[in-house]
Amino acid sequence: MPLSPAIASVQTAPTAEFIYPPPTSLQGARRIVVKPNLGYPVGPPVTVSMAVLGRVLEGLRRHNPQAEILIVEGVCSKVSFDAIMAKNGVHALLDEGMRLLDADQLDCVEYPNRSPNPVRFKTLWAPKLLQEVDGCISVSAFKRTQLKGEALISASLKNLYGLFPRAKYKARSPNSRGQLHRPSVPLVLQDVYGTLGHFFHGGVVDCTQKFVSRDWQPDRGDGIPIGQVIWGDNLLAVDKTASAMAGEETPSYVTALDPNLD
Template identity: 60%
Template sequence: MRVHLVDAEKFVYVPPAAAHNARQVLIKPNLGYPAGPPVTVGMSVLGEVIAGIRRVNGSTEIWIVEGVCHRLEAAVIARKLGLDALLTEGVHFLDADNLPCKPYPNRAKVPQRFAELWAPQLLEEVDCRISVGALKRTVLKDAVLMSCALKNLYGLFPRERYRARSPHARGQLHRPDVHRVICDVYTTIGILFDGAVVDGTQKFISKDWQPDIGTPAPCGKVIWGDDLLAVDREACRLAGEGMPAYLELIDWAQAAAGG
């Protein structure tokens, strides 16, 4: 699958085929913290994703869905980040934590940890799904974790079900190994997604596990395509911070399954 790597100021989004005749499109952006890019995605990139959908389908309903990882409510964070300017006619914001959920079966031949994961029913009700992630590096247990298009999907899982010590986070999805859980995320809901965009205008570098405390560095690119894994690989290559273990684990699992 082709992956596009373009200068951020020249980013023109062409949505996946599923968006062209869709009645409803779901966009999952990384807006989980009350801090601007590169902790979260930039409104210019998210706005161009919406504009690209509108160019091919002027009548579809667009649902921007995010579940935050903070004590502040999702609507408050969205407003602080400037999302209101993008909520024009037919474009709506929904807090993932307030949506009805259902279990999604793990399609992996051998799940890493979860045989199923709970996520919003809306994922199955829409006709097209697009992940819009930031480009972020954290470090967990001395291993690099890149948050791009696939890790971005964590915000769809209900915190009440997957919380651990903190009620604001999804700690159960980091145990015992976040990379193996990300494999399960891919084979439950990741495979439903039709497109991915990573805002690499800047990359975010954390010296530890904290995904909102760190240092920005310029990259000047946007990475996008129809395949989450291919987009993640290119985004990680661009960042130059090392390839996360989940990409290799998914490759091994697909090879073992003959996929």
């Protein structure tokens, strides 16, 4: 279970100095899921850098030398999972105890929304694997897009969208998860946190560059240098700190889920 925001710990470091210490709750774990933000055939800042992802994997391996580490992603492109992973260079980071898995190919189960007031989804389907491991880590890029005139921040919580099966949550495009954009992404993120948040022991946000889209497209825009990595044991606290470091307001989903988060 993630720590409560009252005792959540968030750390920051310049990208070049980033060394990842896993949450104490995962030190000694036997099976760990790492969910990287690698859904597009485009490098950073659209996706997480291999330098930051590599440091996370090194930190997990250093504290968990015998663990099976499962890197799980579901892509958001007509380009195949295998082609995207090869283009982004993930395979070079893997040791013998690490496996790369396509979320869209995994068996899924229906997870209940633990929130007393679901926004739209009382349940959400996601890989069964999440309940078969000792814990999960989200490793994301930091992005700002525009949807319906509102700025949308994509960080460690939005990164979990890649776990949901496109076959079930697609809308007009079979390559994305359009149903999870209604009535809005910030509102649906509250349901995402209620269903999957408790599986995640921590998050890492690669804020080496802040990606800024000129519209809604999360893979076309500009990179603004920030030069920081933010990590911690609570996704909401990590996203709030990352937003502040990137010069953005606290995301509305953070305020809605925990207005008292310090």
